[in-house]
Amino acid sequence: MALQNIKTYQFRNVFSLQQIAFDKACSISKEERVNSYKIIWVKEGSGVYSIDFDRFIAESDTLFFLSPGQVFSVDSEKIKNAYQISFTQDFYCLQAHDSEVACNGVLFNNVYKTPSVSIDQKDRRKLDFIVENLIEEFEQSETAKYDMLQSYLKQFIVHSVRMISSSVSLKDDIETRLYKDFSVLVEQNFKSIHSVTEYANRLGLSPKSLSKHFQKIGTETPSDLIKSRIITEAKRQLLYSSKTIKHIAFDLGFNDPAYFSRFFTKATGKSPKLFQKTT
Numbered sequence: 001m002a003l004q005n006i007k008t009y010q011f012r013n014v015f016s017l018q019q020i021a022f023d024k025a026c027s028i029s030k031e032e033r034v035n036s037y038k039i040i041w042v043k044e045g046s047g048v049y050s051i052d053f054d055r056f057i058a059e060s061d062t063l064f065f066l067s068p069g070q071v072f073s074v075d076s077e078k079i080k081n082a083y084q085i086s087f088t089q090d091f092y093c094l095q096a097h098d099s100e101v102a103c104n105g106v107l108f109n110n111v112y113k114t115p116s117v118s119i120d121q122k123d124r125r126k127l128d129f130i131v132e133n134l135i136e137e138f139e140q141s142e143t144a145k146y147d148m149l150q151s152y153l154k155q156f157i158v159h160s161v162r163m164i165s166s167s168v169s170l171k172d173d174i175e176t177r178l179y180k181d182f183s184v185l186v187e188q189n190f191k192s193i194h195s196v197t198e199y200a201n202r203l204g205l206s207p208k209s210l211s212k213h214f215q216k217i218g219t220e221t222p223s224d225l226i227k228s229r230i231i232t233e234a235k236r237q238l239l240y241s242s243k244t245i246k247h248i249a250f251d252l253g254f255n256d257p258a259y260f261s262r263f264f265t266k267a268t269g270k271s272p273k274l275f276q277k278t279t
Helices: 096-102 121-138 145-170 172-187 197-204 205-216 224-241 245-251 257-268 271-277
Strands: 001-011 015-026 031-033 037-051 054-060 063-064 071-087 116-118
Touching: 001 145, 015 121, 015 145, 015 205, 015 271, 054 063, 054 271, 063 145, 063 205, 071 224, 096 257, 116 145, 116 271, 121 145, 172 197, 172 205, 205 224, 224 245, 224 257, 224 271, 245 257, 245 271, 257 271
Parallel strands: none
Antiparallel strands: 001 015, 015 071, 031 071, 037 054, 037 063, 037 071, 063 116
């Protein structure tokens, strides 16, 4: 089907906005391991996407938030209008701004859930306004362009956090904050730390107390969440890297590749070698 326009706005290879528009719904297929933070706004159309081996269905006005390292592919897609915002840690550091924005572990680096949210008409108008300002700023050659672009990106992220919080009724209680902090810690350390006790110690809790807090919000146990993160990374590397199974085991903190194989097989029902061949 005829292509109308794909417009890319770029700032120093660290921040970009891609505006995609077709005169009719058009399907695009791609598969990638994400190397930057991405916000995908399916503005008009629909799609079925695989993100870290789970399938997600998007209708018009759906936002997805992807973090570096995640595996993204399109199963089917009929998009008429969409935006993709991409930025690196060098352009906008999530950790440095987390006390203000609180998106780290919620929108991004949420290793247990791929965040997505549906947008209503009120939110669409707000996001449209932010994107329009972004595009206008991309086309400027004025001073302080970096600061202005970062400011608009921050506005988009803050509003997205508010939408996520509203849609899933996130509570500002000890369990929610603990879950978020645990998620960020695991994302930073899962290759070297596999022990619930070590994570609990870093959070100033006993392993038993940590597990009780997680029970209150009805999530998986801390041990299962750590294992899930390791398995997700193992799958990514088995399919999208040239590393041997032995080197993947070492990279994920296993001194014994045979133990890693048993660990992976127990979790997935397939050996690492079989997973590579049949997926």
